[in-house]
Amino acid sequence: MISIKNISKWYGDFHVLKDCSTEVNKGEVVVVCGPSGSGKSTLIKCVNGLEVFQKGEILVDGVSVGARGTKLSKLRARVGMVFQHFELFPHLRVIDNLCVAQLKVLGRSKAEATEKGLKLLDMVGLQAHTQKFPAQLSGGQQQRVAIARALAMDPIAMLFDEPTSALDPEMIKEVLDVMVKLAQEGMTMMVVTHEMGFAKQVADRVIFMDNGQIVEDRLKTDFFSKPGTDRAQQFLSKILSH
Amino acid sequence: MPILAAGLDWSIFFQPAFDGSGNYLRFLFVGFQWTLFVAVTGWIIAFVVGSIVGVFRTLPGRVLPTLGTVYVEVFRNIPLLVQLFLWYFVFPDIVPHLGTWFKQSLNPLLQQFLAGALCLGFFTAARVAEQVRSGINSLGAGQRAAGLALGFNIPQVYRIVLLPVAYRIIIPTLTSEFLNIIKNSAVASTIGLIELSRQSQQLGEFTAHWYESFIAVTLLYGIINVTVMTISRFVEKFTRLPGYVGGK
Amino acid sequence: MYQFDWSSIPGALPYLWQGMARTLQITVTAIIVGILLGTVIAVLRLSKNSILSSLAALYVNGFRSIPLVMVLLWFYLLVPSVISKIMGQPHMDIRLLSAFVAFSLFEASYYAEIIRAGIQSISKGQVSAGLALGMNSGQTMRLIILPQAFRRMTPLLLTQAVILFQDTSLVYVIGLAEFFGVAYNTGNRDGTLVELLLFAGAVYLVICLSASTLVRILQRRLAP
Numbered sequence: 001m002i003s004i005k006n007i008s009k010w011y012g013d014f015h016v017l018k019d020c021s022t023e024v025n026k027g028e029v030v031v032v033c034g035p036s037g038s039g040k041s042t043l044i045k046c047v048n049g050l051e052v053f054q055k056g057e058i059l060v061d062g063v064s065v066g067a068r069g070t071k072l073s074k075l076r077a078r079v080g081m082v083f084q085h086f087e088l089f090p091h092l093r094v095i096d097n098l099c100v101a102q103l104k105v106l107g108r109s110k111a112e113a114t115e116k117g118l119k120l121l122d123m124v125g126l127q128a129h130t131q132k133f134p135a136q137l138s139g140g141q142q143q144r145v146a147i148a149r150a151l152a153m154d155p156i157a158m159l160f161d162e163p164t165s166a167l168d169p170e171m172i173k174e175v176l177d178v179m180v181k182l183a184q185e186g187m188t189m190m191v192v193t194h195e196m197g198f199a200k201q202v203a204d205r206v207i208f209m210d211n212g213q214i215v216e217d218r219l220k221t222d223f224f225s226k227p228g229t230d231r232a233q234q235f236l237s238k239i240l241s242h
Numbered sequence: 243m244p245i246l247a248a249g250l251d252w253s254i255f256f257q258p259a260f261d262g263s264g265n266y267l268r269f270l271f272v273g274f275q276w277t278l279f280v281a282v283t284g285w286i287i288a289f290v291v292g293s294i295v296g297v298f299r300t301l302p303g304r305v306l307p308t309l310g311t312v313y314v315e316v317f318r319n320i321p322l323l324v325q326l327f328l329w330y331f332v333f334p335d336i337v338p339h340l341g342t343w344f345k346q347s348l349n350p351l352l353q354q355f356l357a358g359a360l361c362l363g364f365f366t367a368a369r370v371a372e373q374v375r376s377g378i379n380s381l382g383a384g385q386r387a388a389g390l391a392l393g394f395n396i397p398q399v400y401r402i403v404l405l406p407v408a409y410r411i412i413i414p415t416l417t418s419e420f421l422n423i424i425k426n427s428a429v430a431s432t433i434g435l436i437e438l439s440r441q442s443q444q445l446g447e448f449t450a451h452w453y454e455s456f457i458a459v460t461l462l463y464g465i466i467n468v469t470v471m472t473i474s475r476f477v478e479k480f481t482r483l484p485g486y487v488g489g490k
Numbered sequence: 491m492y493q494f495d496w497s498s499i500p501g502a503l504p505y506l507w508q509g510m511a512r513t514l515q516i517t518v519t520a521i522i523v524g525i526l527l528g529t530v531i532a533v534l535r536l537s538k539n540s541i542l543s544s545l546a547a548l549y550v551n552g553f554r555s556i557p558l559v560m561v562l563l564w565f566y567l568l569v570p571s572v573i574s575k576i577m578g579q580p581h582m583d584i585r586l587l588s589a590f591v592a593f594s595l596f597e598a599s600y601y602a603e604i605i606r607a608g609i610q611s612i613s614k615g616q617v618s619a620g621l622a623l624g625m626n627s628g629q630t631m632r633l634i635i636l637p638q639a640f641r642r643m644t645p646l647l648l649t650q651a652v653i654l655f656q657d658t659s660l661v662y663v664i665g666l667a668e669f670f671g672v673a674y675n676t677g678n679r680d681g682t683l684v685e686l687l688l689f690a691g692a693v694y695l696v697i698c699l700s701a702s703t704l705v706r707i708l709q710r711r712l713a714p
Contacts, residue, residue, distance in 0.1 A: 045387075048391060050387050050390060050391065072390075073390075073393045073394065073395045074393065076390060076391055076392065076393045077392070077393030078393075079391075080391075081387075081388075081391035083384055083387065083388060083391075085382075085384050087384045087385055087387065087388035088388075089385070089388070089389075089402075089403055089407075090407055090483055091406045091407050091410070091483055100392075100402060101392035101393060101394065104394065104398055104402065105392060105393040105394060105398075106393075133483055133484045135483060135484060136484055149392070150391075150392075153392065153393065315699060315702075316695065318698075318702075319652075319656075319694065319695050319698035319699045319702065320656075320691050320694050320695050320698070321656035321657065321659040321660075321670065321694055322656070322659075323659045323660055323662060323670065324659060324670060324687070324690055324691050324694060325691075327674065327687050328687055328688070328691055331683050331684065331687055332683075332684045332687050332688060335492055335684050336492045336684065421555075425555075425556065425557040425558070426557065427557075428557035428558075428559035428560060429557075429559060429660065431559065431663070432662060432663060439557060439559050439560055439563070442560075442563075443563065446567075452567050453567070456560070456563065456564055456567065459560065460556055460560060460564075463555060463556045463557065463560065464555050464556065467555040
């Protein structure tokens with residue numbers, strides 16, 4: 001489904017991504033972890049073209065992200081993204097946040113879009129808040145709406161960029177529960193996160209990045225039981241200790 | 243002459259004006275009308291052009307942002323009075339078809355009005371552009387990214403995601419620019435437009451009652467000021483989003 | 491196609507130069523007096539004494555709600571009569587003196603707002619530290635707050651100075667000839683108004699653009 005081949009990216013002189021390659025197959029859940037500055041957010045943003053890369057190729061369902069002829073907006077309509085800071089549109093009510101892209105990008109009718117929006121809000125447990133404005137919701141609630149907003153586009157894959165890093169501890173679980181449910185329903189997911197509990201529960205593979213490189217890319221069970229590189233071990237021990 | 247209200251002759255406002263247009267109160271009112279007329283017209287130009295230039299400066303790419311920057315730097319670094327004279331004296335002579343039309347087909351008052359409105363409009367547009375730019379930037383890169391990630395193209399991102407919130411954020415600064423346009427309209431008196439400050443000068447010249455004239459006009463400017471600020475506060479309240487406190 | 495005739499510019503250069511000197515006289519005077527007076531007003535505005543702070547607010551809001559053109563006309567009306575009462579005939583051109591007074595007082599209100607914002611941006615902890623060391627509030631203001639506030643506000647103060655430089659062209663309304671006035675009069679007299687106005691515009695553009703660029707460089711150096 002998502003094919004990342006030899007991606008390299010520079011910000012000016014700074015070599016941010018160094019020859020990264022990996023695959024996310026249909027229905028797979030891949031967790032990307034690593035210290036800050038390792039390039040994991042940048043890598044995931046390259047998948048839907050929010051960041052450009054200078055070398056390599058990324059294919060999403062056969063479509064080349066970096067190719068000149070590719071209509072990025074069409075690609076992005078098929079791949080959902082959830083951001084660290086939720087990024088709900090503050091001037092639109094919750095239900096309108098869910099509908100606006102369905103109407104303007106997919107061309108659905110208002111009735112169709114609203115029905116889908118309400119169904120998804122129900123799925124994430126927020127059906128009582130359809131008319132509220134984002135600023136009236138807690139962080140956890142906003143992030144669940146953000147997930148629903150991305151799902152409303154019926155994506156073939158979902159990208160998560162540190163979805164729980166900006167949340168207060170007591171709200172992390174409600175968001176992870178939604179993500180677990182999504183994974184169990186067979187969604188193709190690429191998740192940048194520090195939440196190793198989530199990884200242990202639903203991930204198929206775990207990727208460890210450090211300094212712009214993919215250092216480890218292993219099956220979940222292997223990653224957590226059989227130690228690989230020293231770097232990954234250090235990182236894991238620091239994270240898992242609290 | 244000491245500035246005591248008692249020593250001033252306020253009856254001059256009820257005396258007939260030298261141009262036969264009624265009494266001097268009406269004379270000043272005509273000035274008030276032209277001030278508002280040229281300021282509002284200028285504001286419409288400023289808002290439209292300024293929004294376009296402000297958006298240009300925040301677009302990805304190189305050409306449009308550079309055009310925007312050039313516009314802002316040119317119109318901010320030439321004095322308002324010089325710009326006015328360029329519109330009124332230079333533009334009609336240099337620009338081929340529009341210029342001759344301006345010189346020949348418009349009566350003097352319209353020429354003064356048009357030059358004044360265009361000058362105020364394009365001058366203020368540079369400042370509005372900066373407000374719009376800073377409003378959009380204060381939303382952070384995340385909102386733009388979220389819009390793009392949903393599949394919106396760039397025009398949609400601006401129309402649906404960025405501008406509705408950016409404009410709400412900059413209402414106070416836009417109000418202050420509107421007040422500036424009203425004050426700046428006084429420079430049009432130098433090319434003879436019969437706006438408020440010119441009328442006050444004429445009144446003084448013809449009746450020699452300078453203090454009364456200036457006091458009345460100063461009060462009028464003050465009243466306009468207070469009125470606009472009050473309206474702006476209502477607009478702000480009306481468009482406020484529940485719970486939201488400005489950009490990140 | 492308009493036939494440009496730049497011939498009257500070279501001959502007029504000495505007068506244009508004198509005009510520019512006059513522009514700079516007004517600008518510099520207004521900057522110095524404006525900043526000094528503006529600082530006093532800003533401090534008064536923040537004072538606990540409600541009479542003083544209201545007076546300061548009245549000053550600032552008063553000057554900021556009327557056009558500069560009106561301010562110039564007002565002082566051109568007031569200054570001659572006040573001066574003649576105080577000291578008879580002045581040595582200076584009365585228009586120039588009116589311009590000095592008008593610009594200084596007008597700019598002071600704008601500088602007062604910039605400086606007030608600067609003072610308020612310094613954390614209250616600094617005042618507490620000063621008081622805890624035994625200083626009185628006057629000393630904390632003079633020795634601790636103001637130096638820091640000015641450092642922070644320097645780019646804004648300079649930007650306002652560039653605006654002031656441009657605004658001096660408005661003395662045209664009281665018949666005083668500085669750089670712009672000379673350019674206009676020369677062009678009017680020689681029938682080359684278009685060329686002189688374009689020349690004046692270009693000169694202002696170059697000077698102000700250079701000045702704002704320098705301010706931006708300074709801003710980048712001062713910011714941590």
